[in-house]
Amino acid sequence: MSTDTVIVGDTVRITVKFKDIDANGNEIALSPASNPQVIIKNSSNTTVNSGTSSQISSSVFYYDYTPTVAGAYTVKFTGLLANSNTVVVEQKLYVSSTVEEYQPTIILKSDESITFAPDVTPLYLDPESLLAYFPDASLLEIGEIIYNYSTEVKAIYNLLDAEDGSNLSFTVLEYIKAATACELSRTYGLGGDDEMSLTLGDLSITNKSIPRNRVTRDNATTWCQIAAALRKEMLAAKVGPRGFQPKNLPGLSMYDSKLTDKIVYPSGRELYDPNGTTNINDDPMPKRGFRSYD
Secondary structure (H helix, E strand, C coil): CCCCCEECCCCEEEEEECEEECCCCCEEECCCCCCCEEEEECCCCCEEEEEECEECCCCEEEEEECCCCCEEEEEEEEEECCCCCEEEEEEEEEEECCCCCCCCCCCCCCCCCCCCCCCCCCCCCCHHHCCCCCCCCCHHHHHHHHHHHHHHHHHHHCCCCCCCCCCCCHHHHHHHHHHHHHHHHHHHCCCCCCEEEEEECCEEEEEECCCCCCCCCCCCCCHHHHHHHHHHHHHHHHCCCCCCCCCCCCCCCCEECCCCCCEECCCHHHHHCCCCCCCHHHCCCCCCCCCCCC
């Protein structure tokens, strides 16, 4: 169909092509067994014209129509294939007059830039959760920062590729959110200021980032400080005490007690009594493994 404006009384040629997509995503042409039937309806869904289309090729057909009333019309081509399946193709036709103008309700009024991003994985947090805090940032920009910190979390916990973030703890997800907001606040300055003040009459309120030795959830005042505190908690929860193995303790040999007939360790009385001798191997001090040249 021509893209020019259609005026009442003009004869317009409406052209359609029957096609389909195969299993590999390739476009293939369809050839109806006979010329498709055409039905034209107005905006009230009333049929104003019908007929049989003419053939240009095995899959391309056209129909000439002369509108008499301005309005929006729906042109429907119905083709019957050799296997008795029906293929329907619909188009919109907008007809104007000297006093009325009809055009598509969705038109491109100005240039629009569409940015495509590849599959970004892992992405453990929805970028839209931060869009309310940073409305000037795009979802693509937020998603790229979330991807960076999601990759960090994946490396720390050795997560599998199948992990989508639903099994992560609250602390980990809040860390990704706070760290992403920290990066965005450096660009957009929302919630990242070190000092904010408000004065209303005699009332003055100042929120200041005071230097501190240790940042926690209690004293954090910015996104970056919250992210630092959550990262400490996240790493602290990941590690744990290892098995304690005594090294050369006790460094004493056991002997049979003459009083209790049990195997016990010698005490200072047995080691250092006035009438006894002290064996250097029974020294209760830990062996440090010093060598003669240390």
